[in-house]
Amino acid sequence: xxxxxxxxxxxxxxxxxxxxxxxxxxxxxxxxxxxxxxxxxxxxxxxxxxxxxxxxxxxxxxxxxxxxxxxxxxxxxxxxxxxxxxxxxxxxxxxxxxxxxxxxxxxxxxxxxxxxxxxxxxxxxxxxxxxxxxxxxxxxxxxxxxxxxxxxxxxxxxxxxxxxxxxxxxxxxxxxxxxxxxxxxxxxxxxxxxxxxxxxxxxxxxxxxxxxxxxxxxxxxxxxxxxxxxxxxxxxxxxxxxxxxxxxxxxxxxxxxxxxxxxxxxxxxxxxxxxxxxxxxxxxxxxxxxxxxxxxxxxxxxxxxxxxxxxxxxxxxxxxxxxxxxxxxxxxxxxxxxxxxxxxxxxxxxxxxxxxxxxxxxxxxxxxxxxxxxxxxxxxxxxxxxxx
Ligand SMILES: [Zn+2]
Numbered sequence: 001x002x003x004x005x006x007x008x009x010x011x012x013x014x015x016x017x018x019x020x021x022x023x024x025x026x027x028x029x030x031x032x033x034x035x036x037x038x039x040x041x042x043x044x045x046x047x048x049x050x051x052x053x054x055x056x057x058x059x060x061x062x063x064x065x066x067x068x069x070x071x072x073x074x075x076x077x078x079x080x081x082x083x084x085x086x087x088x089x090x091x092x093x094x095x096x097x098x099x100x101x102x103x104x105x106x107x108x109x110x111x112x113x114x115x116x117x118x119x120x121x122x123x124x125x126x127x128x129x130x131x132x133x134x135x136x137x138x139x140x141x142x143x144x145x146x147x148x149x150x151x152x153x154x155x156x157x158x159x160x161x162x163x164x165x166x167x168x169x170x171x172x173x174x175x176x177x178x179x180x181x182x183x184x185x186x187x188x189x190x191x192x193x194x195x196x197x198x199x200x201x202x203x204x205x206x207x208x209x210x211x212x213x214x215x216x217x218x219x220x221x222x223x224x225x226x227x228x229x230x231x232x233x234x235x236x237x238x239x240x241x242x243x244x245x246x247x248x249x250x251x252x253x254x255x256x257x258x259x260x261x262x263x264x265x266x267x268x269x270x271x272x273x274x275x276x277x278x279x280x281x282x283x284x285x286x287x288x289x290x291x292x293x294x295x296x297x298x299x300x301x302x303x304x305x306x307x308x309x310x311x312x313x314x315x316x317x318x319x320x321x322x323x324x325x326x327x328x329x330x331x332x333x334x335x336x337x338x339x340x341x342x343x344x345x346x347x348x349x350x351x352x353x354x355x356x357x358x359x360x361x362x363x364x365x366x367x368x369x370x371x372x373x374x375x376x377x378x379x380x381x382x383x384x385x386x387x388x
Contacts, residue, residue, distance in 0.1 A: 034289050044280075049289055053301040054273025059288055060280040068188060068281035072179045072195065075276075076269035078247040079174045080307060085261055087214065087249015090172040092262050094210040096179065097157055097170075100201045103194070104156040111151040115203060118144045119259035122207075126256045145208045154206035157198065164190060172247055185282035189291055196295040199275075202266055204259055211257060218248045225325030226332075232321045233334045271302040333363075 024040045025048075036047040049057040081088045101108045118141060125137045153159075161168045166183035183191055204210075221227055227246060234244035248254070277296060279288060337344060355363045 030286050030289065032286055032290055034286075034293070036289075047285055047289075051272070051293055051297045053297060053299055054271075055292075055296055055299070056276040057289065057292055057296075058276065058278040059283070059285055060278075061283055061285055061288075062280070063282050066185045066282050068183060068185050068191075068279055068283060070181045070183075070191070070280075071278040072199070073276045073278070074177045074179075074270055075175070075274045076265075077173050077175045077177055078245060078249075080265075080269065080305075081245065081249070082261055082265070084253060085249075085258060086245040086253045087218075087247070088253075088257075088261060088265060089177060090217075090247050090249065091210065091214050091254070091257060092265055093170050093172045093177050093179075094213060095202060095204045095207070095262065096198060098154045098203055098205050098210070099152075099157045100197050101203055103160070103197055104154055104203065104205060105152050107151040111148060111203075111205065114144055114148045114151070115205065115259075118148065118207060119263075122257060122259050126258055141208065148205055152203075152205045154209075157194070160194060166191070174244060174247065188283060188288065192291055192295040196299070199270060199296070200299065202263075204262060207257075207259060211254070214248065214254055218251060218254055221246065221248050223326060225323070225327045225330075228323045228325055229330075229332045232323050233332055236319045236321055237334050237336055269304050271304050272296060272299040273301050274304045 025037045026040055027035060027037050028047075029035050030047075034049060036049045038045065038047055044060045044062075046058055046060040049059070051057065076089060078086070078089045098104060101112070105111050121137055121141045121144060125134060125141065128134055128137065158168070161181070161183075164183050164187045166181050166187070168179075168181045170177070170179045179195075181191060181195075231244060231246060238244070275296075277292060279292075337348060340348075353361070355361050
């Protein structure tokens, strides 16, 4: 080994609920009759609401700066990618910035049939393996996309954020997708109108150009050895139970996306009872929850697909996998922890750091120590072979 870096990967369940939490919750009612809970002795005075449509809201007011940080978390990620369409959750996150039939459209009557045509063309494109046919369909997709561009401005939503003085970002993880904003506190009402609109309906009008961006990310990921090692490790650990696939997706899946599947994904998972809204900053609790109830509170509750992770995966024999990459060699160790809850998570993080925290740790220290000792014994051996 040229050099050895050790990563410990203690894993399992993303969804288990804590049974041993020591937090004590108390219930209260605000001046407008909204029920909420607080954690006793919480220094941030966070209020936790559950609106009638199932939306969870966390509010933490502080007046240090006249700004508000927000995070909208949807309980869906790459683990929910449909079969044959890895990367879909992440791709969808990109499309969430394209706007709706109101934001981003210059002429919805003209744009809508073109969007439908593009969607059908992509289905056709997905269904053929003939390279000449594929090229012809893609040529048609390209010309329809150019037509769409005449009737839309997919940058309108980001431009509005900028005009509000907001900073915005988003990311997709295995089990969640998050949309974050930081904006001046006097823009709260406007921000809620915008966000309610984009979480009500989305229009994938910049489908082709977002695909290019996703490709760029895919190409960037290709050079990361750590990613390859994680996927190999997940194959060994979880086996047939589930498989962590690259969040950005596999190339052959990204190449053949489905607009239809993306819209179904939105319809299925982007529902208020599968979402959490977090606000922290300069606002009044009573006014903020009233505004949220008048916007996000109007989204209809819907049943969303159940996703169960097997909590009792039987570990099989210890397996070793080798993946090759450009960087120096390193070792990644993974352990399965079944029936994982919040207390287990804390213990696992602590144990992870004791074993290895990327700087030191028992495993790394012992490995280096034993290598040094071996080296010393070898030195010794050269002088006196009897001691080996
Ligand atoms: Zn991305």
